[in-house]
Amino acid sequence: MSDLLRVAVVGAGYWGPNLARTFKASGDCELAVICDLDVSKAQRVADRIGGAPVTADLAAVLHDPTIDAVAIATPARTHHPIVMASLRAGKHVMVEKPLADTRERGLEMVELARHQGLVLMADHTYCYTPAVLKIRDLIAEGELGDILFVDSVRINLGLIQPDVDVFWDLAPHDLSIMDFVLPGGLAATSVSAHGSDPLGTGKSCVGYLAMPLECGAMAHIHVNWLSPTKIRQMVIGGTKRTLVWDDLNPQQRLSVYDRGVDIAAVSKATAADARAAHISYRLGDTWAPALPEREALAGVVAELAASVRERRAPRTSGESGLLVLAVLEAATASLAVAGAPLPVTHHTLEEGFVR
Structure with missing residues (x-):
């Protein structure tokens, strides 16, 4: 590789123009070509x-x-053949969410990348925002304590996708963020999914996911294409503090609340003398961490270049994309049985970095 990573952007539809613009402006990469079946679209x-x-x-x-x-920005159903062909041609690959349209195909992609000694990166752009990077740091530093719950809402009057339902379109954002910031990653033990299709499109346009996590916390995600109001919010509650991320509030994207239930007091309920038990509420300060202003996609591009040069797995690797696919497939199966909770199937891959 030369000093600059020469990158081809495949797909000039919704996300491809953003990738092309960012690679063009990058100091780490060179935009080699824009490829699309509609060459006039690529030219625009x-x-x-x-x-x-x-x-x-x-x-x-x-x-x-x-x-x-x-860098692949094409419909999800096309990811697998394009990624596999790219890896066989000896190219490093970045692919937008979701990694593939099935977990099995995603696993084939990850295994081939490892066999070829190439980087396979999931473009989980939100994981490179200053807010999410700060959330990850706060949780790692123990500022929230043990995580008790995660509640995420991602709703707006959005485009109904032709090839995926609202879960596969919007939930990968929230699932990839959870995998990135939580100490145990996206360790969901089961998934219960409920969806509705009030427009008769043949796919869920409104959806709810409930996921118990291995750490004992409960995660809940609400996704919706039909809401007249746009909300992008995640609440992460811990034994010490609760964090609220409001992505649509540029003045205060993060708020940390030193309020909640005193867990030590509640635990007295298990004492022999139940009358001595009481619930104590903690009412402390609220503060807003300072965040730098920088574009998340520029961080994605820089990470791709760095992982190739340093021969290491990227922060949002193909493996993280597989975890998201495992939850999405369990959600699809749960929908088919009226929301019954179903286990999440995970594949454990050998630890290792790119050769």
């Missing part, structure tokens, strides 16, 4: 960012020895 993207080569020939891109990596 190139024109908006100050110019870049365009093509409709993916095979030519993959056979170009000067291209180091491929």
Whole structure:
């Protein structure tokens, strides 16, 4: 690899233009080409960012020895064949969420990347926002104590996707964030999913996920394409403090509340003299951590380049994408049996870094 990582962006639809713009502006990468079956669409993207080569020939891109990596922003059902072809051609790969349209196909992608000694990175962009990075630090430093619950809401009047339901479209954001910030990662033991299709689209447009975690906490996610109001909020409650992340409030994205139930007092309820037990509420200060202003996608691009140069797994690796797929598949199965909780199937891969 030269000093700059030469990257091809595949897909010029919704997310591809953002990737092309960010790679074009990066000091770590060079935008080698924009590839789309509709070459006129690729050309419009190139024109908006100050110019870049365009093509409709993916095979030519993959056979170009000067291209180091491929960033894929195409429909989920196409991820597997494009990723597999890219890895076989010796290219490092970054792919937007979800990693694949099934866990089995995602596993094939991860295993091939390991066999080839190549980076496979999931573009879990939210994990590179200053707010989520700060949440991860606060939890790791013990500021919240032991995690008791995670409650996430991601709703808006959004585009109904042709190939996935609302769970597969929106929930990967919240699931990848949980995997990134929680000490045990996305260690869901089971999933209960309830969805509705009031528009008769043939897929869930409103959905709720409930997931007990191995650490004893409960996680809940609400996703919705039909809400006239837009909400992007996550509440993480711990034994010491509770954190609220409001992504739509640029003045105060994070708030930490030193309020809650005194767990030590509640535990007295198990004492022999139950009359001595009482619930104590803690009413402390609220504070807002200072956050730097920087674009998350620039962090994604920088991490791709760094993981390739340092021959290591990226922060949001293919394995993290697999965890998300495992939960989504369990949710789909739960929907089919009226929301009954079903176990999450995980594959344990051998520990190791890119060769």
